[in-house]
Amino acid sequence: MTFSMKRSMAILYKDYKDVSKNLYVSTTVLLPLVMAAIYGRMGIEAIDTHYMVINMIFSLVAAYVQCSLIAEEKEKNTLRGLMLSPASTLEILFGKSLLSFISTIAVIIIAAFLTGYNPDNVIIVGMAIILSAVFYIGVGTLLGLLTKSVMEASVVILPIMMIFSFGSFLTPFIEKYPVLKFIEYLPNLQLIELANQVEAGAGLADVWFHLAVIIVWTAAVFALVVAVYKKRMMD
Amino acid sequence: MENIIEVKSLAKYFSDQPALENVSFNVKKGETFGFLGPSGSGKTTTIKILTAQLAQTDGEALVFGVNASNLKKEEYRKKIGILTDNSGLYSRLTIYDNLKLYCDLYDVPDKRIDEVLGMVNLIDEKKKAVSKLSKGMTQRVTLARAFLHQPELLFLDEPTSALDPVNTKHIYKGLKDLKEKGTTIFLTTHDMNEAETLCDRVAFLNNGAIQLLDSPKALRQKFADHTLTVELTDGSKVIVDKGPGGAQTVYDYMSGNKIVSIYSNEPTLGDIFVEVTGRKLA
Known part of the structure; x- marks a missing residue:
């Protein structure tokens, strides 16, 4: 199977032009930065608080923006045009994810600057953040493919945002309700755990498990994305 | 001539409701083939099956000699152009x-x-x-x-349904130019004038089944009543047979310089459709 970067870049360029004229999406990207600026002024120290902002960026920028972009393509019947073009599933999904990915990483870097987050090991934390961004973009793509309109997507994404942005609030209940133990394996909590360990001096050998869990989540969500995408190619 | 599309006993059911039943036809290379039928007759369903957007329930649909469901490969996508009701644009x-x-x-x-x-x-x-x-x-x-990528095969679902007569004429010219360059065109329409203007052959689709398939000219001849209408200078109209008896009548009127016009009473495709199906094209 061949991969044409030109086709993926054409989709990215189209998305960039489209989103730059879409106030609804472009203001959503700015929202976490406002929060980061407020937290930055307050002066935060705890890693968990830094990651509250970062997880919010994942939910709002990676998942929500991606979900809106895909849902709008479906709503306006433009996704079918892409599907019927010579572009492969990989070229389309990659191209459709690039804008959300670049925006997510850019917003995280600016937010980290605003909140004063400076990880001890940028490479490990960077890897974990990139993997997490890919996971959340997968979630957004999946929900965008499952919904019929931007309005429906905006509603469906809410519980996902709650779980992944504020999942850490549920951790105190795990001891009381063992059934909630799976929460520990959510990618957002794995990322926080990894970041905390890195700050305590851990190396790659110490945090590989957390990275592996995030990779498994990412692989699982993209397997679902490809399956649903293939279904959406047909009426 | 090589067949670009071959459809054999095609059937499609939506929750046990037939949308297409036992549909068979071929489209030759370079031909403009029209699928004529009222709304809900199965025209769009056929296009969707032929462009791998919908799976058939039964039968065979071959495009470029391969099963239509295999058209997702890049080499085939580049050969096909599609205009359907779900061809959206970035507003x-x-x-x-x-x-x-x-x-x-x-x-x-x-x-x-x-x-x-x-x-x-x-x-x-x-x-x-x-x-x-x-x-x-x-x-x-x-x-x-x-038709941006100059496809070998163009599927058009009601291509001029939203157009005014001037732009419709412009599109017809464009489609005729494409045909001259060798493009095969499969178009659906409920506009019989469009079918007459553009199509080499037409199929009448009604309730999911093909009722008639031939060239517009052959269909008109087949359903013609073999009479002529003669308009006379006194405003009256006389219908005469196309045989020798009619020829003598026409000759007599011509000798008396009484004829304003003469025309053959061939039915339009719309007339034929109503006659065959008992339904109007709308």
């Missing part, structure tokens, strides 16, 4: 930007954009956002996108 982008995306997806040089916009009479509007276009203009952009 915030300009006409040019919409077509530029498809140039990149189909590996077509950008200069082709001006050529296709010329064909659909939109060359001066290319910097306009699609959201600012009328329904007819939007339809013309989707048409331009369908």
Whole structure:
């Protein structure tokens, strides 16, 4: 199977032009930065608080923006045009994810600057953040493919945002309700755990498990994305 | 001549409701083939099956000699152009930007954009956002996108349904030019004039089944009542047989210089459709 970067870049360029004229999406990207600026002024120290902002960026920028972009393509019947073009599933999904990915990483870097987050090991934390961004973009793509309109997507994404942005609030209940133990394996909590360990001096050998869990989540969500995408190619 | 489309005993059911039943036809290379039928007769369903957007329940649909469900490969996608009811455009982008995306997806040089916009009479509007276009203009952009990459096979679902007569004529010219260059066109319509103007052969589809299939000329001859109408100078009309008896009558009127016009009483495709199916084309 061949991969044409030109086709993926054409989709990215189209998305960039489209989103730059879409106030609804472009203001959503700015929202976490406002929060980061407020937290930055307050002066935060705890890693968990830094990651509250970062997880919010994942939910709002990676998942929500991606979900809106895909849902709008479906709503306006433009996704079918892409599907019927010579572009492969990989070229389309990659191209459709690039804008959300670049925006997510850019917003995280600016937010980290605003909140004063400076990880001890940028490479490990960077890897974990990139993997997490890919996971959340997968979630957004999946929900965008499952919904019929931007309005429906905006509603469906809410519980996902709650779980992944504020999942850490549920951790105190795990001891009381063992059934909630799976929460520990959510990618957002794995990322926080990894970041905390890195700050305590851990190396790659110490945090590989957390990275592996995030990779498994990412692989699982993209397997679902490809399956649903293939279904959406047909009426 | 080589068949580009071969359909054998095609059937499609939606929750036990038949949309297509035992449909068989071939489309030859370079031919313009019309699928004529009222709304809900199965025209769009057929196009969707032939373009791998819908799976058939039964039968066989071959396009370029391969099963239609295998048309998702790049080599086939480049050979096919599609205009259906779900061919959307990016409303915030300009006409040019919409077509530029498809140039990149189909590996077509950008200069082709001006050529296709010329064909659909939109060359001066290319910097306009699609959201600012009328329904007819939007339809013309989707048409331009369908033949942007000069496909070998073009599927058009009601291509002029939203167009005024002037632009319809413009599109007809463009489609005839494409046909001259060897493009095979499969079009659905409920406009019998469109079918008469563009199609080499037409199939009448009603309730999911093909009722008739032939060239418009052959169908008109088949259903003609073999009479002529003679309009006379006194305003009256006389219907005469096309045989020797009628010839003598016409000769007599001509000798007396009484004839204003003579025309053959051939039915239109619409008349034939109503006669065969008992339904109107709408």
